[in-house]
Amino acid sequence: xxxxxxxxxxxxxNYYIALGLEGSANKLGIGIVKxxxxxxxxxxxxxxxxxxxxxxxxxxxxxxxPGEGFLPRDxxxxxxxxxxxxxxxxxxxxxxxxxxxxxxxxCFTKGPGMGAPLHSVAIIARTCSLLWDIPLVGVNHxxxxxxxxxxxxxxxxxVVLYVSGGNTQVIAYSENRYRIFGxxxxxxxxxxxxxxxxxxxxxxxxxPGYNIEQLALKCQNKDKLIELPYTVKGxxxxxxxxxxxxxxxxxxxxxxxxxxxxxxxxxxxxxxxTIEDLCYxxxxxxxxxxxxxxxxxxxxxxxxxxxxxGGVGCNVRLQEMxxxxxxxxxxxxxxxxxxxxxxxxxxMIAQAGLLQFRMGDIVKDLKETIVTQKFxxxxxxxxxxxx
Amino acid sequence: MSSPYAVYSSPQIPQKTFEVDPQNPRYxxxxxxxxGPSDYVLNAGQIDRDKPSDPKMDPSNSEVPTxxxxxxxxxxxxxxxxxxxxxxxxxxxxxxRVKVDTPKQKAKELNEFGEEEIEEDExx
Numbered sequence: 266x267x268x269x270x271x272x273x274x275x276x277x278x279n280y281y282i283a284l285g286l287e288g289s290a291n292k293l294g295i296g297i298v299k300x301x302x303x304x305x306x307x308x309x310x311x312x313x314x315x316x317x318x319x320x321x322x323x324x325x326x327x328x329x330x331p332g333e334g335f336l337p338r339d340x341x342x343x344x345x346x347x348x349x350x351x352x353x354x355x356x357x358x359x360x361x362x363x364x365x366x367x368x369x370x371x372c373f374t375k376g377p378g379m380g381a382p383l384h385s386v387a388i389i390a391r392t393c394s395l396l397w398d399i400p401l402v403g404v405n406h407x408x409x410x411x412x413x414x415x416x417x418x419x420x421x422x423x424v425v426l427y428v429s430g431g432n433t434q435v436i437a438y439s440e441n442r443y444r445i446f447g448x449x450x451x452x453x454x455x456x457x458x459x460x461x462x463x464x465x466x467x468x469x470x471x472x473p474g475y476n477i478e479q480l481a482l483k484c485q486n487k488d489k490l491i492e493l494p495y496t497v498k499g500x501x502x503x504x505x506x507x508x509x510x511x512x513x514x515x516x517x518x519x520x521x522x523x524x525x526x527x528x529x530x531x532x533x534x535x536x537x538x539t540i541e542d543l544c545y546x547x548x549x550x551x552x553x554x555x556x557x558x559x560x561x562x563x564x565x566x567x568x569x570x571x572x573x574x575g576g577v578g579c580n581v582r583l584q585e586m587x588x589x590x591x592x593x594x595x596x597x598x599x600x601x602x603x604x605x606x607x608x609x610x611x612x613m614i615a616q617a618g619l620l621q622f623r624m625g626d627i628v629k630d631l632k633e634t635i636v637t638q639k640f641x642x643x644x645x646x647x648x649x650x651x652x
Numbered sequence: 653m654s655s656p657y658a659v660y661s662s663p664q665i666p667q668k669t670f671e672v673d674p675q676n677p678r679y680x681x682x683x684x685x686x687x688g689p690s691d692y693v694l695n696a697g698q699i700d701r702d703k704p705s706d707p708k709m710d711p712s713n714s715e716v717p718t719x720x721x722x723x724x725x726x727x728x729x730x731x732x733x734x735x736x737x738x739x740x741x742x743x744x745x746x747x748x749r750v751k752v753d754t755p756k757q758k759a760k761e762l763n764e765f766g767e768e769e770i771e772e773d774e775x776x
Contacts (some may be wrong), residue, residue: 329696339690339693
């Protein structure tokens with residue numbers, strides 16, 4: 266039986282406060298989450314109904330010039346130099362001025378992600394923990410996304426599609442683990458979109474994927490899809506070949522390579538395809554693959570609901586396509602969140618970390634706070650849910 | 653108030669201590685020589701908006717930095733010392749490897765390359 270109320274909050278309060286620190290990629294997120302004590306959480310499978318309040322959720326993104334990705338060293342430097350400012354701002358926003366009394370637990374991302382940025386944030390977490398004498402909880406980044414999505418949307422037991430810059434996974438819960446049913450065999454979908462954005466040299470602000478989405482909206486030839494490789498392997502998928510192919514198309518377009526008959530008219534040499542068309546076709550193709558593997562997972566676990574999490578999850582077109590598929594299945598429903606909770610943030614780490622904390626799972630030795638670049642979703646024992 | 657220091661040791665170097673020299677300007681700034689943005693991103697046109705903040709001065713005496721600011725500046729200098737030392741050590745290691753990598757050695761390594769791979773696989 267799951268009892269989320271065994272650990273008492275600090276100072277006899279009737280609520281818990283968690284500070285969440287996230288920095289596994291180019292976003293530094295600081296979030297503060299409050300859980301009231303609820304009698305319904307003493308038993309049953311109610312971890313998606315914590316009545317969580319987001320007291321603050323601040324994010325600062327390390328943005329590079331168009332055509333450039335983010336390097337570990339410079340991203341880590343961004344996190345190191347911004348963390349104190351952001352933590353101060355978050356505490357102020359939440360109305361706290363005595364952290365060692367106000368906060369029950371500090372949650373940080375233990376992995377997966379880029380080593381150097383993860384390491385920077387772990388140092389911040391250890392420092393705050395020692396400074397304020399507050400216990401630490403190391404959180405799996407993917408679990409953070411899932412638990413935030415469940416809490417916000419109240420989806421009880423959905424199939425989860427986790428799509429971001431570093432991950433592409435179809436996940437379903439079974440026997441205390443979030444099990445990976447399908448995933449990418451090479452690059453993540455967000456990475457595929459980001460790298461195409463670099464080829465196009467479009468801005469990385471607010472995010473490369475968002476700018477591709479906007480370009481795709483401007484496509485004038487939506488009835489004429491450009492044929493791209495479609496590489497679904499069972500419940501897995503592969504995207505590196507698609508990226509290489511569409512990159513070559515874009516380069517031919519920029520060079521004005523008239524030999525390419527797909528892009529230029531054979532006789533007149535007139536350009537047939539625009540950058541907007543390429544963006545549209547890339548999105549349609551990649552998202553169709555995602556929908557297919559998600560539907561297959563839904564059929565396997567006999568589920569009718571999908572929760573989309575991760576940075577790519579705020580793409581409206583992906584949500585639309587998923588809704589069409591779910592509508593075709595009986596009583597299907599899509600749950601998704603907006604950019605505040607989809608894109609990496611501190612509140613999601615606080616949410617998942619607080620669930621761990623309430624189940625008594627805290628760091629007992631600083632050795633346990635060593636970060637790890639590889640940390641699969643199904644490695645985490647999900648103690649806060651019923652079998 | 654004592655200053656921070658760091659100790660390095662390895663089989664070749666039993667002990668090397670990095671200490672703060674309060675007179676040296678290296679330990680009087682929050683902008684380190686080795687902790688700036690990488691040249692690569694600067695060449696790509698990056699504008700550095702992630703600089704560390706300047707030291708805060710004591711409200712009662714604008715000549716003296718606050719305790720934490722002084723610590724930050726001293727750590728920036730020590731970090732520079734460590735980074736430069738480790739970069740030098742990497743160069744030393746690289747030069748050693750060049751010497752060891754004679755053609756004969758390389759041929760031997762190439763021959764054993766496949767065998768090593770199999771061994772690794774078995775370990776899993």
